[in-house]
Amino acid sequence: MDVSIMAAGPWTGALLGMLGAEVIKIEPPAGDGTRWVMPTQRGMGTNFISMNVNKKDAVLDFKNPADRRLAHELAARSDIFVQNFRVGVVERLGLDWPTLQAINPRLIYCSISGFGETGPLSRAGCADPIMQAFSGFACSNGAPGEEMEAFRFTGFLDLATSSNAVQAVLAALYDREKTDRGQKVEVSMLQSAVALQFTRYAELLGAGLVPVARGSENPAFAPxxxxxxxxxxxxxxxxxxxxxxxxxxxxxxxxxxxxxxxxxxxxxxxxxxxxxxxxxxxxxxxxxxxxxxxxxxxxxxxxxAHNFETFRFHRQIVDNEMIANTRHPDWGETSVAGVPWTFSTDACRVASAPTPDGDTAAVITELTASSSPIAAGR
Amino acid sequence: MLQGTRIIELSEGVAGPLAALRLADLGADVIKVERAEGDWMRDAEPLMANGMSAAFFALNRGKRCLALGSDPSAASELLLRLLADADAFIVDGGEAQAESLGFAEALRPNWGRNPGLVVVDVSIWGENGPMAALPGSELTVQAMAGYTRYLGSADEAPKRLGADVAGASASAFAVQAALAALYARDRRNGSRAGQQVSVSMLNALISMKSIHLAAQSDPDQYAGPRVGGAHYPPEKGWRTADRPIFFAFGGSVGEEGRPGWTDFVTEIGLDDLLKNDQLDRNGRNSTGHGSMVNAMRPAYEERFAQFSAADLVGRIRKLGANAAVYMRADETLADPQTVAMDLISEDPESRRQVLKFPARFANVQLQQRFDAPELGKDSEMIARELGFSRAEFAELQARGALAM
The missing domain is CATH 3.30.1540.10 (formyl-coa transferase, domain 3)
Incomplete structure (x- = not known):
């Protein structure tokens, strides 16, 4: 159950979907903002197309009590819940961990934030370039002597956060096999951005070497x-x-x-x-x-150095299926990330992002068909 | 969380060792096997006060180390025993290394001596394809994956991302691979069998470009940094009276976005911008990485020169939009937010500081270990655990199977 929007949350669900999970994305009535991020492809934001592979898509309004009951019903039947609302919002929506834990004690509640859930900036908004600035990431890029330079904008820290979240979620899921208990797993863009700079922070903590811009050079080796x-x-x-x-x-x-x-x-x-x-x-x-x-x-x-045109058909990329092509009836064929792992037994897959709102009726039907006490409003 | 799980690691550099470190921090028992010459990361600068490489220390703390000798093919039976007793094997040398060290049978499905073994093969370029056996590095992977195009500009010397992003990203995928395969093996109604999983540094960086791959597939318009970004000028934020900042109005929900921008420009005396009808009213196209950003940057910067970075960031956040000052890593660590997040663990004895596992678990308090092994430090203890007598261990050393 994925109620996240933009990139860091949604790609978490996408990766879990590649691993074989059934992922249901719940969008707010206004829609995930990535649908309108430029460029579009036949009207759909390519950002949305890439971040929401392997999902169903239903729209629910958590402020509406009936929809909230449906959300609780879905949480009761889910193994993993992914959210990246600003800190404080899930409590207002009745989607906080204590509430969902009471409904489903086996749930892994993955909570993704920008700066973290404690501290003076816990409620501040965040995004990839904001965290590039805050975490020191940009200050280790640039020509020697320059103050900094940001990586022009792949959403890289968003996706690193997703990957970090999947790492933690899988640890909690494996742990659940032994304890039979779910738990809340907190991941922030801050932790993830620092983790990505692992070696540079190791040099700082271990030897006092501050990461700075070095052109194409590495402080650790020469040449x-x-x-x-x-x-x-x-x-x-x-x-x-x-x-x-x-x-x-x-x-x-x-x-x-x-x-x-x-x-x-x-x-x-x-x-x-x-x-x-x-x-x-x-x-x-x-x-x-x-x-x-x-x-x-x-x-x-x-x-x-390569670029999209020179690597997309490069045999090394093609033979290892590093790029996947998805197809959707409305917006056509789009290349997105291939699966980042190849398992010898369990095949992974990349299926097209869903039509927004396309599965709402089916999801509601499934949730209300059974005689669950939550769906019945008791 | 992984107490009782045994991981064998035979890998060098960042990707494999960092994956094994994550598993160690989750509680697994990790044995690092090194060639006689040692993991090349042992030579990484700078060094700590005790003479060990700072990066090697951080990547390999909490592991035990077994060092092979001058004739490592003689260690075949020891390696097979080690793997027969393990849950997962993180290895980066490919098929050739497995053949030369005599453990190739352990990499096949349903290995008789340990059908549950999970093997995670961490390569540079991927297990298939014409480049599979070629040498590579963090730098050459960044270049091949097109990352260097989004720094600097075509008329200046190339730049890399300062962070070792290919190694660190591949490590996360390797940990996912290990945990997913262990879960598939051990879950109720699970397979009880291990499997072989491959990940690579190149695949990691290509995957993490998914937004770009989609943007460049068949875009409707030439708009946004995902289409034109390689040809943008270097991105250095907005200058202020002191430090540069990055800021973005407009939010992330819905087509219209959120308000705040008109208040902001009025508040700081930039209300002239309200007369420019090319600029949308929520600030999306003139802030962040909006389409008008490079054209409008001088207008913002002229006014921002009257304000400190901290002042501007505070005002922008108060209006519900996003902003941050560009900081160096040492400043990041000193920031009250980072301190509150408690990302660092310090050993009370050695005073060494290390990064904690990058997530918090409600039910578990993870512990960090603060010692990284000298080359071969634990060889004898490990051999004895595997059932070799003291005399047999000495024999293995004498034959060059293990380092002296």
């Missing part, structure tokens, strides 16, 4: 950055000693292997500017394709 080849940028990473040796040989600079300034990763990070000044002109002298062949042959990570 691990983009170099301008003759035609385009190549992205090169060295983690292991043998990769450093191989890089030097491919660059025809075997003399650098024994150079004490660059002997270990520790040395190379400390002498990064000197190292970059030596490597940059070597990379600039030959085209990217040469470096790809020569470095991959020696097992050194090296790549070029």
């Amino acid at each position: 691990d950055r983009a170099f301008a080849a003759k035609d385009q940028a190549v992205f090169v990473t060295v983690h292991r000693p043998r990769e450093w040796q191989a890089l030097c040989e491919v660059l025809e600079r075997a003399d650098l292997i024994g150079d004490p300034r660059f002997a270990t990763n520790h040395d190379r990070v400390a002498n990064k500017e000197t190292l970059n000044a030596i490597l940059a002109p070597i990379f600039a002298a030959r085209p990217a394709v040469w470096w790809l062949r020569a470095l991959n042959r020696r097992n050194v990570a090296c790549g070029i």
